[in-house]
Amino acid sequence: xxxxxxxxxxxxxxxxxxxxxxxxxxxxxxxxxxxxxxxxxxxxxxxxxxxxxxxxxxxxxxxxxxxxxxxxxxxxxxxxxxxxxxxxxxxxxxxxxxxxxxxxxxxxxxxxxxxxxxxxxxxxxxxxxxxxxxxxxxxxxxxxxxxxxxxxxxxxxxxxxxxxxxxxxxxxxxxxxxxxxxxxxxxxxxxxxxxxxxxxxxxxxxxxxxxx
Amino acid sequence: xxxxxxxxxxxxxxxxxxxxxxxxxxxxxxxxxxxxxxxxxxxxxxxxxxxxxxxxxxxxxxxxxxxxxxxxxxxxxxxxxxxxxxxxxxxxxxxxxxxxxxxxxxxxxxxxxxxxxxxxxxxxxxxxxxxxxxxxxxxxxxxxxxxxxxxxxxxxxxxxxxxxxxxxxxxxxxxxxxxxxxxxxxxxxxxxxxxxxxxxxxxxxxxxxxxx
Numbered sequence: 315x316x317x318x319x320x321x322x323x324x325x326x327x328x329x330x331x332x333x334x335x336x337x338x339x340x341x342x343x344x345x346x347x348x349x350x351x352x353x354x355x356x357x358x359x360x361x362x363x364x365x366x367x368x369x370x371x372x373x374x375x376x377x378x379x380x381x382x383x384x385x386x387x388x389x390x391x392x393x394x395x396x397x398x399x400x401x402x403x404x405x406x407x408x409x410x411x412x413x414x415x416x417x418x419x420x421x422x423x424x425x426x427x428x429x430x431x432x433x434x435x436x437x438x439x440x441x442x443x444x445x446x447x448x449x450x451x452x453x454x455x456x457x458x459x460x461x462x463x464x465x466x467x468x469x470x471x472x473x474x475x476x477x478x479x480x481x482x483x484x485x486x487x488x489x490x491x492x493x494x495x496x497x498x499x500x501x502x503x504x505x506x507x508x509x510x511x512x513x514x515x516x517x518x519x520x521x522x523x524x525x526x
Numbered sequence: 527x528x529x530x531x532x533x534x535x536x537x538x539x540x541x542x543x544x545x546x547x548x549x550x551x552x553x554x555x556x557x558x559x560x561x562x563x564x565x566x567x568x569x570x571x572x573x574x575x576x577x578x579x580x581x582x583x584x585x586x587x588x589x590x591x592x593x594x595x596x597x598x599x600x601x602x603x604x605x606x607x608x609x610x611x612x613x614x615x616x617x618x619x620x621x622x623x624x625x626x627x628x629x630x631x632x633x634x635x636x637x638x639x640x641x642x643x644x645x646x647x648x649x650x651x652x653x654x655x656x657x658x659x660x661x662x663x664x665x666x667x668x669x670x671x672x673x674x675x676x677x678x679x680x681x682x683x684x685x686x687x688x689x690x691x692x693x694x695x696x697x698x699x700x701x702x703x704x705x706x707x708x709x710x711x712x713x714x715x716x717x718x719x720x721x722x723x724x725x726x727x728x729x730x731x732x733x734x735x736x737x738x
Binding site: 323 | 536545554556718726
């Protein structure tokens, strides 16, 4: 079994979605300072780096992160590679899913992870509302993309998020697919389980595997 | 496939290992306050709730959380249920692992999760140094227990942690095995991937599965 870790690391340098809180990772105790152990502290917005959106991100009163069915987060998954020149992912890019219910899109966005010093970019490739509708109608339970939003920057009313979240489709944002080719894999996507705040999302360690 | 989520939720109420930082989960933006989305913020020590220890927790300069081989974190796993009256898990409790390299111990500790109002307890069931040595010698790559430390409270020199971590065995602490019987499962244990601080551990969403 070959495992691909497609998670972008949380760090003080990772690009942050505009307006979201930054990341702080600090040493709370350290052996160098005379403690018996190193103990770190992490402070971050829940939509940092590779993360998922829960329905309550855009739909007040909807399901929170700890209420997402784990069965959506593990299982067969297709990686659809769209051409480098595609900015808007349209229904024609999806093709026949053959019953697969988890889909990740590999786009030109993955290359953005190589230059974190650019900060947050708004020119990322995204899904159109028609594509979100197609995926919902196809019974998809998880859809992912390789940058920090799945929807065109500044879209009024956030129709792509709403279309997916009102059907409780898990939105996975910020995966790094540079090392992964289009094809079928197994997916493991594990958000934190926490209670409090809005429960609207979580960083999620995410891996793909296939048998070799 | 039946999935068991054995993760203890991170919350302001979860018992915290003595001396470690507490948990804060807050709303950074909320729809109720006029934002277009709910966005939460989380602040916590990395050894909160269900978590793993990286070698750099007790061995300065050793591997950090983002350097742990993902292959250790996913795969076949045995849950060994020890009798209710066992406080010290000895080599005799391990039995023949039959080549399995991931082991979780289900003990009387799991019942502690039902009463978080008790706060952090020091009377938890733990592994003895001889058991840690046996597991290392058996080629185990991950060992877990159902409370916040794998080692007797207050052990001078932390020999159980050191024995395991110097061989880069992943220590998984704080799983909730109340709903799980002893037996063989598949394990998924996904810590955050972060860079900074000591990299000494991380909360880890953890699940067991078996085919039904």
